[in-house]
């Protein structure tokens with residue numbers, strides 16, 4: 063019993079830990095059946111994330127198969143950090159380099175979507191804001207004092223936070239972040255940027271559980287099969303019982 067309770071607590075722990083960061087998460091609304099979105103997400107991932115973060119559980123060829131791309135397409139468009147399509151998505155940077163550059167280790171992103179959830183990732187990647195006190199000049203509303211630079215700033219632009227000051231119930235002044243003001247626009251409009259981030263998060267969710275795609279399609283066939291079976295079984299039952307009444 064004790065171990066069961068403990069297991070349950072461990073299961074729920076992330077929910078509590080991350081809920082405490084206090085910001086309202088925006089809905090990612092990702093769609094795993096949207097292959098174009100997954101392909102775009104993969105492109106963004108290899109271009110903007112794979113220099114620092116590995117995805118050591120993901121193989122290029124597996125990704126290609128799942129996303130409807132040939133090995134050649136994968137090689138040409140998505141492979142900058144590996145030689146063979148059978149390799150996993152590793153990076154050249156060592157943990158020591160990372161520690162030196164960022165003062166912390168750079169987590170592998172293979173299963174980050176399962177640890178953090180899609181909504182958190184979607185919010186995180188859209189809430190970098192200017193903060194001179196931080197080493198890279200940015201802070202993050204979902205991850206306070208984050209050690210990661212805003213790597214998508216060219217797409218999103220740079221924004222500064224807008225605070226509102228009010229008094230809490232003990233009379234202390236507290237500042238809450240109420241919004242942002244774009245200081246330097248990026249290449250994309252805010253709506254376009256949201257869509258790019260949604261695709262990227264979609265890809266991260268896929269990567270967290272590649273078999274999910276297959277499970278969805280299998281699930282549909284199973285339901286169809288059951289539906290057909292039901293009709294047949296019902297017809298058979300009628301046939302068997304027709305003379306008995």
Ligand code: HEC
Pocket residue numbers: 106107110111112113114115164166167168169171174178183186207208209210211213214262
């Ligand atoms: C220049 C290096 C660099 C690049 C490029 C980069 N990151 Fe990061 N990222 C970091 C570092 C360093 C941390 C650790 C931050 C910390 O712990 O304070 C981090 C942390 C994160 C986290 C939080 C992980 C956690 O602890 O839960 C996520 C999610 C993340 N990165 C996603 C991304 C995505 C998605 C991209 C591509 C758009 C990306 N990163 C590109 C350096 C990078």
